[in-house]
Amino acid sequence: MHATIQKPIDEILGYLKPDEQVFVVGCGNCAAKCHSGGEPETEEMAERLRQRGVDIAGWACTSSGVSLCKLSIVKKMLTEEHKSETEQTDSFLILACGQGIHTVMDATDGGMVHPGCDTIFGGETVNDNFITEYCSLCGECIVEYTGGLCPVTLCAKSLLNGPCGGAKDGKCEVDRNRDCGWQLIYDRLRALGHLGEMEKYVMPKNNSRWSRPRSLTIGEGEATFKSLSGERKVASHA
Amino acid sequence: MSKLQQALESGRFVVTGEIGPPKGVDLDKCLHDAEMLREHVTAINVTDLQSAVLRIGSLAVSARLVERGLEPVYQLTCRDRNRLALQSDLLSAWALGIENALCLTGDHPILGDHTEAKPVYDLDSVQLLKAASTLNQGHDIAGHELESVPGLFLGAVVTPAAEPMEPQIIKMKKKTEAGARFFQTQAIYEPEEFEHFMNQVQGFRVPVIAGIVILKSAAMARFMNANVAGISVPESIIGEMEETAKDDRKKKAVEISTRVIRQVKPFCQGVHIMPLGWDDLVPEIIKEAELIPQRR
Numbered sequence: 001m002h003a004t005i006q007k008p009i010d011e012i013l014g015y016l017k018p019d020e021q022v023f024v025v026g027c028g029n030c031a032a033k034c035h036s037g038g039e040p041e042t043e044e045m046a047e048r049l050r051q052r053g054v055d056i057a058g059w060a061c062t063s064s065g066v067s068l069c070k071l072s073i074v075k076k077m078l079t080e081e082h083k084s085e086t087e088q089t090d091s092f093l094i095l096a097c098g099q100g101i102h103t104v105m106d107a108t109d110g111g112m113v114h115p116g117c118d119t120i121f122g123g124e125t126v127n128d129n130f131i132t133e134y135c136s137l138c139g140e141c142i143v144e145y146t147g148g149l150c151p152v153t154l155c156a157k158s159l160l161n162g163p164c165g166g167a168k169d170g171k172c173e174v175d176r177n178r179d180c181g182w183q184l185i186y187d188r189l190r191a192l193g194h195l196g197e198m199e200k201y202v203m204p205k206n207n208s209r210w211s212r213p214r215s216l217t218i219g220e221g222e223a224t225f226k227s228l229s230g231e232r233k234v235a236s237h238a
Numbered sequence: 239m240s241k242l243q244q245a246l247e248s249g250r251f252v253v254t255g256e257i258g259p260p261k262g263v264d265l266d267k268c269l270h271d272a273e274m275l276r277e278h279v280t281a282i283n284v285t286d287l288q289s290a291v292l293r294i295g296s297l298a299v300s301a302r303l304v305e306r307g308l309e310p311v312y313q314l315t316c317r318d319r320n321r322l323a324l325q326s327d328l329l330s331a332w333a334l335g336i337e338n339a340l341c342l343t344g345d346h347p348i349l350g351d352h353t354e355a356k357p358v359y360d361l362d363s364v365q366l367l368k369a370a371s372t373l374n375q376g377h378d379i380a381g382h383e384l385e386s387v388p389g390l391f392l393g394a395v396v397t398p399a400a401e402p403m404e405p406q407i408i409k410m411k412k413k414t415e416a417g418a419r420f421f422q423t424q425a426i427y428e429p430e431e432f433e434h435f436m437n438q439v440q441g442f443r444v445p446v447i448a449g450i451v452i453l454k455s456a457a458m459a460r461f462m463n464a465n466v467a468g469i470s471v472p473e474s475i476i477g478e479m480e481e482t483a484k485d486d487r488k489k490k491a492v493e494i495s496t497r498v499i500r501q502v503k504p505f506c507q508g509v510h511i512m513p514l515g516w517d518d519l520v521p522e523i524i525k526e527a528e529l530i531p532q533r534r
Contacts, residue, residue: 156348157316159343159363160364161412162362163405163406165343165395165400165468167400168465168467168468173345173467174349186402195404201412204379
């Protein structure tokens with residue numbers, strides 16, 4: 001899940017030139033679940049902008065459960081189903097994550113885009129009202145040694161070899177309402193009887209795997225991950 | 239070999255002090271503070287952007303101490319530098335005549351005066367110690383050979399009063415294995431707890447220098463208890479301070495510090511006195527605690 005929050009309407013209005021015609025695009029998956037860009041929010045955004053004098057060409061949102069970051073679907077939606085409206089529009093306002101914004105650019109052959117949301121993190125949907133972050137997409141998973149809990153994400157300093165000493169009563173120095181990630185890891189390893197894992201030295205991260213932009217090419221029975229660390233081809237059935 | 243290393247290796251009880259670099263370029267005050275300590279300590283810690291507040295660098299101030307014949311413990315945190323800068327600064331330190339380096343994680347930027355800064359933490363304190371040890375052995379952490387090699391005496395920190403204590407002890411063991419040759423601790427006010435901690439880390443066979451923060455008032459104690467991790471000032475000490483008239487507080491501060499030092503002395507290899515502005519009390523505390531003058 002890519003968590004997003006809507007930008008304030010005044011910020012969005014600030015992006016638009018006078019007389020600019022805008023087509024609003026939403027996402028039926030993540031942004032819908034965040035209530036930042038599902039069908040009701042997309043329609044509502046079109047209406048709110050219209051009330052503020054913006055020339056709205058129309059609006060569209062992918063079907064429920066379908067992500068805006070799927071190019072073939074978005075291309076069909078914007079250039080076939082909404083052809084007449086999108087042909088004449090000056091720009092697209094995207095109520096979705098940054099991946100969705102770029103997908104709309106690709107789908108419209110380089111159309112002008114405006115971000116309608118801030119993409120805040122990738123997280124677990126714990127329930128319909130709560131999404132939280134457990135992974136930082138670092139490209140080098142080490143949770144084998146931490147009881148499944150990621151210190152890169154859960155520790156404010158992303159420390160790999162244990163707590164910093166700034167925690168008080170199990171809470172982090174950056175925010176006394178926030179759990180110390182290493183306290184959580186320690187408690188879990190202890191409960192699992194795996195405390196010995198905490199004594200192992202963890203090497204510094206290979207940040208070249210974290211270099212952006214990264215890509216994954218998926219073939220028959222294999223996939224190739226590309227980053228500054230080079231190409232890494234893996235067979236999926238080996 | 240640094241005087242601190244010589245003292246610790248010869249088994250002599252050491253006293254270290256601390257100065258904080260200023261927010262600006264005039265070093266007169268902090269060099270004056272260092273001069274006050276000259277006759278009383280083996281080495282002087284120089285803090286690195288303490289509390290994540292922008293100040294002049296610990297490398298520059300440490301180098302100025304070297305020029306004056308004072309021995310610095312150069313503090314280096316992982317907060318503001320990636321692995322290239324950390325290793326480079328360690329090499330720079332050695333080239334400037336700095337022999338002791340204390341490797342720390344560093345307070346998070348959100349606690350300081352540049353809350354929007356990017357926290358770096360490319361290495362953590364264990365990895366930094368390992369990197370520094372690797373430099374001492376003639377290589378950088380990418381495995382490349384150095385043309386000439388430093389010989390830094392490496393230290394680390396530990397928080398004995400942390401709750402729970404076990405993760406701190408596990409990390410202390412990792413720091414020792416990564417090359418820490420001495421430890422300085424967070425402020426100690428409960429000697430019995432400290433003794434308990436020291437019993438658990440005896441096996442690491444690494445000198446521990448106990449932290450002594452001079453207590454100025456009951457309010458300061460309450461503030462630290464509420465806000466500073468790993469510091470626990472017992473109610474009895476807070477009460478003592480409360481019952482002391484304002485004019486007698488310095489006397490009381492000397493009394494409390496002296497008592498704690500006498501109580502922890504049998505279990506550790508030195509004390510690290512952090513005066514937090516009451517630098518003038520350090521000579522008296524050292525005298526009252528019957529610590530041997532460190533120089534001359």
